[in-house]
Amino acid sequence: MTENPRRVAVVGAGASGALTAAQLLRRAALAGVPLDVRLIDRAPAPGRGAAYATTADHHLLNVPAGRMSAFADAPDDFVHWLARRAPGVHTAADHVPRRLYGAYLGEVLAAAEARAGAARLHRVDDRVVSARRAGEGMSLRLGTGRRLDADAVVLALGTFPPDNAWAPGRLRRSPRFVADPWAPGALRGLPEHQDLLLLGTGLTMIDVALVLARPGRRVHAVSRHGLVPRPHAATALPPARPPQVDPAAGLPGVRRALLAHVSACRRTHGDWRVGIDSLRPVTAALWQGLSPADRIRFQTEDRRLWDVHRHRAAPATARAFAAAVAEGWITVGPGELADAAPTGDGVRVRLRDGRALTVGAVLNCTGPQADVRRVPDPLVAVLLGAGLAEPDDLGQGFRTDALGRVRPADGSPPAPLWTLGALRRGSLLESTAIPEIRAQAGEVAGDILAGAG
């Protein structure tokens, strides 16, 4: 008699979903376990998601190729893939076009599928709109009305579209408002010869401004703080040992210790980035050691500064941005929207400091919605409403155990439900880049195959 394969549904086929599916197939093949993996997403190709679906060559990875392997235990895998594709073109220190990374992840999944033994991968071109417990497993409802039962479910949903609540209603309803610059086709059809206003000054703003800035059109970018991501170093940096910091000392003590560490790294290695990068292995533990009040304080007082130093722009991107600023095609700085009134031929904008601008369109570059309780996503709403998941202390994602298994709200035994990536930000602080995601994908797959579901 043949054993029934264990059924795993992976919801979302971006980098997180593709890496989890690849890990499940590889591990099942190694263990000789029959497994049925359903990878569910409307996206046309796996492994792309918002970050790697771009076809623009100047959209570069913001992490050097040497840190972007799909597998933590094979750190050169992506660099070797690049070398097979175009020998001698890229080094581990390069920030390569993001579209190449999407192609790589697609091949990683295809290779895992080809060698999966008794395990099988099925792509399901649909969206999951609801989930509930069904016996020992779970039952998913899809957008097309179909039902899909699984023994284990992985939520690889990524981030959610930006919050637009800050925008005045008449702007939100206007065709001159771009609510999500990463939505397919969002940047097409903007008025050619009018200035534009971008709200938000992070990595999204840099990418968008570089696509839109040109002679004859000025792109204004403002945010409350006006801070812009710092550039990566042009060459590979030496590693440094992370500092020993006791988070029980409280946020002021942690701040002092980290600043001292970064200054010491700058003195020793000539670059502050060495100190910031050395914090990667201790970030989650430091974060989890802070009290809930300190974590909230970090969000309001330190988060922006942390982000612009930790999530840096590729050197070539930073150079192109600085050149466009020097040309006067982009202006960037502090500023808050006070009002925005669409008119027949533009949007009249007033900033809180009294400045007035007339622009052809306003683009929301504030980044993904960070509060999971406010996400207008039916699946998230159902999971929270039914108590299958509960928000973490900051509301940025779901509370999970150390391997990503989602904790139910009422302390009842957990459902066979895991998550990774952005939905773990609240508990790990950093949980959106590949170095974190690939480790989580391995942990989730290992936990599921260990039979924890």
Ligand SMILES: Cc1cc2nc3c(=O)[nH]c(=O)nc-3n(C[C@H](O)[C@H](O)[C@H](O)COP(=O)(O)OP(=O)(O)OC[C@H]3O[C@@H](n4cnc5c(N)ncnc54)[C@H](O)[C@@H]3O)c2cc1C
């Ligand atoms: C512009 C940009 C550049 C980036 N550059 C880098 C970089 O250089 N290096 C790096 O390490 N990180 C980078 N990141 C971080 C990036 O978030 C991760 O690397 C990674 O792409 C996250 O993948 P994900 O699968 O978690 O999320 P996503 O890429 O958002 O994918 C989630 C997928 O889930 C699907 N989905 C959501 N809900 C459902 C549902 N209910 N049913 C079915 N499907 C669903 C969506 O359709 C989507 O395809 C970048 C991010 C952005 C936005």
